[in-house]
Amino acid sequence: MAFYHKLGKVPNKRHTVFKKENGDLYAEELVSTHGFSSVYSLVYHCHPPTLVRQIREPYDVSPKIAREKHLKHTSLKGFSLAPADDYLESRKPVLVNQDLHISLAAPRHSMTDYFYKNSQADEIIFIHEGRGVLKTGYGQITFSYGDYLVIPRGTIYQLHFEDTANRLLIVESFSPVRTPKRYRNEFGQLMEHAPFYERDIRIPENLETFDEVGDFEVKIKKEGLIYPYVYGSHPFDFVGWDGYHYPWAFSIHDFMPITGMLHQPPPVHQTFETDAFVLCSFCPRLYDYHPLAVPAPYNHSNVDSDELLYYVDGDFMSRKSVEKGQITLHPGGIPHGPHPGTVEKSIGQTRTDELAVMIDPFRPLMLTEDALALEDPDYYKSWMN
Numbered sequence: 001m002a003f004y005h006k007l008g009k010v011p012n013k014r015h016t017v018f019k020k021e022n023g024d025l026y027a028e029e030l031v032s033t034h035g036f037s038s039v040y041s042l043v044y045h046c047h048p049p050t051l052v053r054q055i056r057e058p059y060d061v062s063p064k065i066a067r068e069k070h071l072k073h074t075s076l077k078g079f080s081l082a083p084a085d086d087y088l089e090s091r092k093p094v095l096v097n098q099d100l101h102i103s104l105a106a107p108r109h110s111m112t113d114y115f116y117k118n119s120q121a122d123e124i125i126f127i128h129e130g131r132g133v134l135k136t137g138y139g140q141i142t143f144s145y146g147d148y149l150v151i152p153r154g155t156i157y158q159l160h161f162e163d164t165a166n167r168l169l170i171v172e173s174f175s176p177v178r179t180p181k182r183y184r185n186e187f188g189q190l191m192e193h194a195p196f197y198e199r200d201i202r203i204p205e206n207l208e209t210f211d212e213v214g215d216f217e218v219k220i221k222k223e224g225l226i227y228p229y230v231y232g233s234h235p236f237d238f239v240g241w242d243g244y245h246y247p248w249a250f251s252i253h254d255f256m257p258i259t260g261m262l263h264q265p266p267p268v269h270q271t272f273e274t275d276a277f278v279l280c281s282f283c284p285r286l287y288d289y290h291p292l293a294v295p296a297p298y299n300h301s302n303v304d305s306d307e308l309l310y311y312v313d314g315d316f317m318s319r320k321s322v323e324k325g326q327i328t329l330h331p332g333g334i335p336h337g338p339h340p341g342t343v344e345k346s347i348g349q350t351r352t353d354e355l356a357v358m359i360d361p362f363r364p365l366m367l368t369e370d371a372l373a374l375e376d377p378d379y380y381k382s383w384m385n
Helices: 342-346
Strands: 006-010 029-030 040-045 051-056 065-067 074-077 093-095 100-105 115-118 122-129 132-136 139-143 148-152 156-161 165-173 213-224 225-233 239-244 249-250 270-273 277-282 307-313 326-330 355-363 367-368
Touching: 006 277, 093 326, 100 148, 132 148, 139 148, 139 249
Parallel strands: 115 213
Antiparallel strands: 006 239, 029 040, 040 239, 051 225, 065 367, 074 326, 093 100, 093 367, 100 165, 115 156, 122 148, 122 165, 132 139, 132 156, 148 249, 213 225, 270 277, 277 355, 307 326, 307 355
């Protein structure tokens, strides 16, 4: 969510002398996107961000594709993913293409002995279970059930969890994550008809400067490899920063659904957009109020995109036997729709309490080996009476 923010100490003019109390200079860093032509922030470090003591051997974390091409409605039992102690080891990519990677994670422990940076993808981390603090040099953001954490590429971070029961849906986007353009005016402000507002956006606070030297491991991801860098100064040594490039959070519970007399199409639920996919939030809402309305969604064919639903909570009106953490993938090219009996059941109902995340990629998704371990092989038959 690009709007100007400033935290900590910064000089009156950029690219000017900015000294510590002992007379040494703070190290200025421009964190820019699309070269110098998109959003950026200016960061002021206690030490230059270039102090590298060691680069250890990189290791491969690229998704292992199991099913590159397919045309079958697919369901994954996400909560069947076994928890793992380490955050990065717990991240299992299940559906991927050249534009985004969708992963599930169930980490037991906080990141305490290393830091992480995704150098080529923005990350959207949806908190399904768990609570804690996202820590970065920009400051801290507390998170809990239902939060989207949007972490722009190049941000070094740690996740600190309050306990060991954590479930995450992670989307890596290789193009920038934005709020929908149709909800913003020419100045970038969210308009009155948008289903959320800048007041709902949580930005970093509690900037804590770690003026420390030593050995600090930062695991940097690029092109499917993790490069373990050992830096000579603490990554969170920011004394101040300002700009438009920083992590932020938004709760799915703050999304205010748009309703109508007749069934509203999925774009009214859109929360984020990129060049290659959209992400929507299906939230509790009143049903359509035309006297003859059919609240359940009609059968439809996704001609230009796959449709992925991640079920979070509640009673999803168009599905039977939905579980928390379940993923359904309906590939572009064949129709899908409500399960038998759900259309009739929806007539006359006044509201739904469903909670889900939807992702529509513009290019087909591929299933990974980790996905096959979670697959319900008979899901495609679930429309038969």
